[in-house]
Amino acid sequence: MGLAGCRRAVAKLRLVSRFEEAGSALENQSAMKAEDVHWVDEPTIGLWEAMYVPAILGGLATTLRHAFQKPVTQEYPEVAPDLPPNYRGVHRLNRDAQGRVKCVACMLCATVCPAHCIDIIGDQAPWADRDKYPTKFEIDELRCIYCGMCEQACPVDAIELTSIYDLTGVSREELIYDREKLLIIYDQTKDNPKDPIRTTGGTLGPAAKILGAISPPTTNTKC
């Protein structure tokens, strides 16, 4: 019979048992009791409702009331929408007080990203206050689902979502944003009240402090 035949037989057995289960479920359903059935009668209409005229007048009042209400239309290209402060738009890479990229290339954002749209290559940082920094930091904006989990995962608050929503391009390659572009977006949006910088200037942010309390940061002597 061989292995394949054996497997087929097992599958058949499983199928049969599944059919039996379905059959017993059906039997349970047909055993519905008479008192479980509720018949709903049409509501009786009184003289007032049967005249229809009051109802029609009520409807006319409703439409007239709406005619004098302010329209809810957003005139988008002329008037920009008023976004909430936690709007999740295009990413940016924050700079620290010295204007350097804040990211420490810890890969947490790339790991947590459900769409796998973040691509980071880290290297020895040339600065004393951190081990690593990203030499390559690319986000595929077309692949991103704008869930904001990278922002939450980041221990140094280096990646943030801005309120930029009108993202356009003529090719897929154009919308893969690299490190420089993400830094430029930071420069463009840092003064926008809708995109506040959520961390304090020179330090690496609250998460870095907690890490420092557990184990004091090792100063990198190689510049």
Next chain:
Amino acid sequence: MTLTLLLVWLVKIALVIGAILGACAYLIYVERKLSAYMQDRMGPNRVGPWGLLQSVADGLKFILKEDVIPRHVDRFLFILAPCIAMLTTLLAFAVVPFGPTSSDPKEVQFVIAPGIDVGIVFVFAVGSLAVYSFILGGWASNNKYSLLGALRSSAQVISYEIPLGTSILGVVLMSSSLNLERIIQSQADQGLAGWQSLFGWNVWMQPLAAMIFLVSALAEANRLPFDLPEAEQELVGGYHTEYSAMKFAMFFLGEYTHMITVSFLFSALFLGGWHFPGIAGAGSVYTGAWAIKVAVLLAKVAAVVFFIMWIRWTLPRFRFDQLMSLTWQGLVPLAFLNIVLVMVVKQFGWPVWVLPIASIMLFVGAVAINGMVLQRRMRKQRLAAA
């Protein structure tokens, strides 16, 4: 003399047709704006300031679009049908007064054909020819959907003509004339002074007739809640399924012209025409009285048009069997009872205030009887089900 008369007529006809077609174009704009406001939207606002040039753009689009005549249609009748739709509604305007008229032939008569004694009959005779445009349009399209749509529309229009005509008979009896100009005159001359002359209008005298007229007029003009020809979602449109470009626009214009005609008729028959207490009465002789009267009449027509549009964006569409049972089981008997009521009041010389009270009682009584019949039917159904 005859030449000047002819010239005056031609100018009048050109003015009226131009005004009506222009009004149609802008009524479409007004309707779209109104519907937008009632649905908390902005409405057309792209073409010109506040979208005012939208009608021009729509007209241009209709003219420049490809005018498809499918190969399987009867060409002559296919082209004839929209022409009839436009023609009949415009023709009815010949006897509808759009301002004051007088028996003095030297004065300007604000009606194309003054002094026609069967005015209202002419309007209905010509207006009922519009059913040919539905039947011919649907039949010539050689398409089952169009044919069924044509049957539906023609059944609707023919059925609603009965209560429409019958509801008017009461008004005609009250003013003892079929002449529209004289019907207006009789409402203005009720012998009531000051603001009380407002109650000379037939809408107070015969509220039931006014309601029946308005409901049937909506159905005649294919307006919502009776616009089954336009029910694309449920019924694949009506008789004009195969029409495109200017020929479709002509059906459309015919419908809007019909709405204007109906509004003029309602203003003339039930709202006292050019009469308004304190502004324009039967005896107003001050200079410029004619202009005031035209303005009053046009304001009333605009109000009725607005009301019809308002109804359209408020009520849902009727089902076809509901539509037919409404007229045959509701409006037709009520309209006949209303005539009997007017005849009795006139014959025995009862005071006029009996009329409104009795007609409201008629309406309530009819509703009660209808409710009892419905309840008995429901009880029978429940017994049969048990």
